[in-house]
Amino acid sequence: MESSGVQVAYKEVDVVTTGTFGAMCSSGAIINLGHADPPIKIQNAWLNDVPVPHPGAAVDLYIGATIGSETRSFEYGGGHVIEDLIGGKEVELRATGPGTDCYPRTRIETTLTKDDLNQFYLLNFRNGYQRYSCATNGRDETIYTYMGKLLPRYRNATYSGAGELNPLTNDPDYETIGLGTRIFLGGGQGYVIGEGTQHNPKSRLGTISVRGDAKRMSPEFIRGASFTNYGTSLYVGIGIPIPLLNEGVANKVAIRDEEIVTDITDYGIPRRDRGAIRQTNYKELKSGKIDINGRDVKVTSISSLKKAHKITETLKSWIEGASFYLSQHVEKLPTDTVFKPMRQTEETTFVESIVHEAVTCSEDERIEEVAQRLVKRSVNHIVVVDEEGKLSGIVTSWDITKSIANGKKTLKDIIVRNVHTASLNEPLETASRTLAQHNISALPVVNSERKVLGIVTSEDISRLLGGVRSG
Amino acid sequence: MLDLVRVMLRFSKENVDRPITSQVILEQGTPVNILSAHMNQQGGEILVDIEAAHADRVIKAFRSRDVTVDVRKLVEKDDNKCIDCGVCISLCPMDALAFAEDYTVVLDEEKCNGITCGLCVDACTQRAIRLIG
Numbered sequence: 001m002e003s004s005g006v007q008v009a010y011k012e013v014d015v016v017t018t019g020t021f022g023a024m025c026s027s028g029a030i031i032n033l034g035h036a037d038p039p040i041k042i043q044n045a046w047l048n049d050v051p052v053p054h055p056g057a058a059v060d061l062y063i064g065a066t067i068g069s070e071t072r073s074f075e076y077g078g079g080h081v082i083e084d085l086i087g088g089k090e091v092e093l094r095a096t097g098p099g100t101d102c103y104p105r106t107r108i109e110t111t112l113t114k115d116d117l118n119q120f121y122l123l124n125f126r127n128g129y130q131r132y133s134c135a136t137n138g139r140d141e142t143i144y145t146y147m148g149k150l151l152p153r154y155r156n157a158t159y160s161g162a163g164e165l166n167p168l169t170n171d172p173d174y175e176t177i178g179l180g181t182r183i184f185l186g187g188g189q190g191y192v193i194g195e196g197t198q199h200n201p202k203s204r205l206g207t208i209s210v211r212g213d214a215k216r217m218s219p220e221f222i223r224g225a226s227f228t229n230y231g232t233s234l235y236v237g238i239g240i241p242i243p244l245l246n247e248g249v250a251n252k253v254a255i256r257d258e259e260i261v262t263d264i265t266d267y268g269i270p271r272r273d274r275g276a277i278r279q280t281n282y283k284e285l286k287s288g289k290i291d292i293n294g295r296d297v298k299v300t301s302i303s304s305l306k307k308a309h310k311i312t313e314t315l316k317s318w319i320e321g322a323s324f325y326l327s328q329h330v331e332k333l334p335t336d337t338v339f340k341p342m343r344q345t346e347e348t349t350f351v352e353s354i355v356h357e358a359v360t361c362s363e364d365e366r367i368e369e370v371a372q373r374l375v376k377r378s379v380n381h382i383v384v385v386d387e388e389g390k391l392s393g394i395v396t397s398w399d400i401t402k403s404i405a406n407g408k409k410t411l412k413d414i415i416v417r418n419v420h421t422a423s424l425n426e427p428l429e430t431a432s433r434t435l436a437q438h439n440i441s442a443l444p445v446v447n448s449e450r451k452v453l454g455i456v457t458s459e460d461i462s463r464l465l466g467g468v469r470s471g
Numbered sequence: 472m473l474d475l476v477r478v479m480l481r482f483s484k485e486n487v488d489r490p491i492t493s494q495v496i497l498e499q500g501t502p503v504n505i506l507s508a509h510m511n512q513q514g515g516e517i518l519v520d521i522e523a524a525h526a527d528r529v530i531k532a533f534r535s536r537d538v539t540v541d542v543r544k545l546v547e548k549d550d551n552k553c554i555d556c557g558v559c560i561s562l563c564p565m566d567a568l569a570f571a572e573d574y575t576v577v578l579d580e581e582k583c584n585g586i587t588c589g590l591c592v593d594a595c596t597q598r599a600i601r602l603i604g
Contacts, residue, residue: 309573
């Protein structure tokens with residue numbers, strides 16, 4: 001809807017339907033199995049090998065979307081179990097219990113479909129973000145995130161959310177959407193049951209939590225998902241009707257993609273606060289290209305705009321066909337919730353606190369000179385730098401040993417050019433992860449211009465951990 | 472646009488050091504467009520486009536020099552699994568994956584680099600893209 005048409009729209013239109021279809025990791029389902037004979041008080045349970053936490057009494061279970069199967073952990077998870085059940089498939093239940101006087105059974109194995117369950121509710125405690133940051137990656141290597149696969153050096157970017165179709169984006173002051181609002185959920189109907197976790201209205205990052213009868217949902221709008229090297233999730237379709245109660249509400253649903261501003265964020269930075277490379281808006285994001293540091297970068301959504309449109313259309317036809325009735329909320333979503341960071345009682349250690357001077361050499365030195373320096377300074381790594389002190393490679397004492405064995409004469413032949421690095425403000429934990437992932441023992445510490453500031457080695461880290469333990 | 476056939480040429484340790492591709496181009500007098508090449512002394516693969524009208528004789532010329540030639544589909548997208556999110560699009564260096572006007576994700580098999588690339592495959596959360604070969 002164009003702003004110029006707001007008054008006309010307010011007179012002519014009663015309801016605007018909104019929708020989104022995205023990966024919503026805070027999804028799950030509550031199921032009730034009914035009692036076996038003899039009955040069991042379930043302590044541990046698995047559905048298709050996915051551990052299913054047991055939140056309540058004997059046979060109530062919660063299937064969490066992100067919990068991976070014990071046999072195919074990142075490929076199949078709770079999200080897939082939910083999709084399979086909704087799709088009418090049989091799933092295998094395995095459960096154990098302590099055995100009590102009233103619940104004597106200690107094991108059970110059976111198969112179930114959704115028709116065998118008493119209740120099967122989709123329960124999602126955070127979704128429908130008003131907007132979300134656009135993700136890219138400034139590191140030298142591909143990273144796999146909940147925002148998808150991000151190529152090195154800002155070669156692609158992803159974003160989530162349907163922009164101007166997004167429910168909360170059309171009701172940014174929560175005038176119509178609140179506890180008790182009836183919604184389209186996963187192809188069936190459900191309700192908003194309150195603010196979502198991490199609801200952050202002041203930053204226009206509001207969220208909702210929702211519940212709906214999963215037995216009436218459809219795999220068209222509920223899909224399990226496998227994010228490589230991240231884990232499983234659940235794509236959920238949500239549609240919310242917004243009644244145009246007054247001209248103010250009508251004005252707000254006229255919001256357009258270019259007015260919805262969000263940050264472009266470097267997910268390569270392993271910190272909670274990653275800052276923003278710059279701001280963008282959903283119009284630019286939907287164009288498929290954004291400019292990062294003067295270069296055109298391909299950007300695509302990880303949520304589905306096609307399905308978001310389908311949801312708004314389906315909801316519209318339901319309302320027109322009188323199979324969906326709008327409800328008035330019984331309580332408003334809060335507008336003053338604060339999203340706090342975690343209270344941490346242990347301080348995080350950063351690379352900065354253990355970095356030390358790197359022994360360096362230049363490319364044109366002889367292997368013998370370099371070997372002598374390694375011995376003299378009793379280190380195993382020598383960082384190769386150019387005349388400006390910028391990183392051009394690394395040589396280890398093992399590389400020198402190999403050069404003798406293979407008869408290689410010049411330093412240039414043995415320099416390792418593809419060097420993994422660390423930065424000063426990087427948590428030690430991620431530096432250790434880099435060392436372990438690549439099976440290496442040292443990381444030159446560089447600044448953003450790749451100037452060498454020092455080195456951290458696995459020995460430094462072990463020493464620190466050892467110190468912590470004995471202290 | 473010319474009708475092109477995309478084929479994968481596989482070289483072995485025995486023939487990788489011979490200038491076979493140039494020989495075939497000269498002998499057959501038709502261009503062979505190299506899309507990607509991965510070679511070392513042990514052998515390798517070159518993905519090429521050949522004009523459809525000359526494809527038969529060019530393929531025969533490669534085969535007569537003991538090059539294995541695979542003519543087949545390089546990639547497959549299962550549209551029933553696909554949820555049209557588009558995560559694959561930003562990863563594709565060949566623009567083989569794109570949104571249609573209604574935001575359906577469409578794959579242009581002709582443009583795809585196949586197994587020499589594969590950037591999209593592990594990014595698909597629905598495991599809807601499969602490389603062949």
